Amino acid sequence: MSDSSELKGRDAPLNHTVVHDETVHSAAEHGHVATDSLGRSLLTFDKAAESRLRLKIDLYIIPTVAILYLFCFIDRANIGNARLAGFEKDLKLVGYDYNTVLSVFYISYIVFEIPSNMACKLIGPGWFIPAISLGFGVMTVAFAFVRTFSAACGVRFLLGLFEAGMLPGIAYYMSRWYRRSELAFRLAMYIVMAPLAGAFGGLLASAILKLDHFGSTKRWEMIFAIEGIVTICLSVIAFFTLTDRPETARWLTAEEKDLAIARVKSERVGQTEVLDKLNTSKTLRGIFSPVTLATSFIFLLDNITVQGLAFFAPTIVRTIYPKSSVVSQQLHTVPPYIVGAFFVVLFNFLSWRMDKRNIFFIMNAPLMMTGYIMFLASTNPNVRYGATFLIASGAFAFGALCNAQVSANVVSDTARSSAIGTNVMLGNIGGLISTWSFLPTDAPNFHIGNGLNLATSSVILILSICLGIWMTADNRRRDKKNIEAELEGLSEKQIEGLDWKHPAFRWRA
Secondary structure, three states, X not given: OOOOOOEEEOOOOOOOOOOOHHHHHHHHOOOOOXXXXXXXXXXXXXXXXHHHHHHHHXXXXXXXXXXXXXXXXXXXXXXXXXXXXXXXXXXXXXXXXHHHHHHHHHHHHHHOHHHHHHHHHHHOHHHHHHHHHHHHHHHHHHHOOOOXXXXXXXXXXXXXXXXXXXXXXXXXXXXXXXXXXXXXXXHHHHHOHHHHHHHHHHHHHHHHOOOOOEOOEOOHHHHHHHHHHHHHHHHHHHHHXXXXXXXXXXXXXXXXXXXXXXXXXXXXXXOOOOOOOOOHHHHHHHHXXXXXXXXXXXXXXXXXXXXXXXXXXXXXXXXXXXXOOHHHHHHHOHHHHXXXXXXXXXXXXXXXXXXXXXXHHHHHHHHHHHHHHHHHHOOOXXXXXXXXXHHHHHHOOHXXXXXXXXXXXXXXHHHHHHHHHHHHHHHHHHHHHHOOOOOHHHOOOOHHHHHHHHHHHHHHHHHHHHHXXXXXXXXXXXXXXXXXXXXXXXXXXXXHHHHHHOOOOOOOO
8 A cells, every 4th residue: 555555544533644554454364353352443445446446346246247137137038038938838838827837946955045035155156156046047948948837847947046145145245345234235236137137138139039040049048058058158258257256356456455454444333354254153143133034025015016027027018019019029128127226226226325224115105006996097008108107116216225225234244145135035935926926817907016116115004114213222122221331241153143132233224
């Protein structure tokens, strides 16, 4: 850092006399805390130096994970596009068979969610994320060759197994690099790929379906074959481009590595290291944090809408524009996703600047509610199509906001890993419910599906308001505690294990 030090002591005099590099290195070392007993950072940071480092991390980390997640979501949701192209007819699916194929994916996805994130921590994201990307790329190609209902269920089960670690794994990975306030916007930079996948997936499917064949595959088979091969190629590249953690980043200088570690550590009350070892007590702290459980249930409710749109948007568009060609129907699914993607970035950018998340839960729910009221109140195609824009605008932002919320409200790395895993696990229970929210017997107006989603978005609003009130009240209760007295007699290890139960910890709304 030379003369323009990137870090200054907490108690530095008004002329900001710089602290030597040893102070920075000490804060980054294992065995040293970066906060005092009251949870305040022992260091202050040069904003310009932090800004330069943050931009460098953004440019090296975000593009790779964003592209991988784009094709993760495409590989999951392209079955909706394949349905329009004859998949259901060719496999002779009848009644609820299509819903069952969708549901099987979520069984493995939910079961392996938390174990996958624990494996991600144990193995290291730099290897784990590319490996599971390779796995679901292979499964996507395999789906091009299924010919029976049973085979389709089997491949979708394996697809869910590999994709289970993707969303929580990337969220956990990015929490190693960013401050609490920064995380939501950075998560948005890859989670925005979900609505973009809905848009791009529709465009890509339309383009693919114009081909006569791809090798031995035809029609809907080509969608899976081509998109799966692209995912495989991207995952192989990711083995060489993903960096596990700041200490192993070849593109950071020694001073930048120390700064990257110290600034994350400065927000973790009573922790002596950023990357702790797996610990059962801390794992349970992450899972059973009140904010984790409440936020995860909000994400569950939201995912009923998000995943429902992914799987059934083409079907909904077909009921609105029944006389349009298949390609035209595919293209009509694109604009709502583009608008949804814009609001994902906007809301999470504002969240970063305000260091707030819960307020956006409260703001977004009415957008979803209004959209479903429009669906229920009108059969006019233009009104219903307009409703999909409102729903996408409110629903898609929750992915980044909820993961950032649970990450901000635990302390240790282990708790953060299990908290994010829990959030995504419960979220995908919502995804499982979504596969049964739009039933063929409910077509063409889907009163049951739209009514269910109106109910879930209404509960999101109520629960978000209650969560904000509870966090404020509990913080006031914590303010009255004598921190030194509460910590008296506890060892350093015991203090670390307190996590969000540390008396100096405060909930972050």
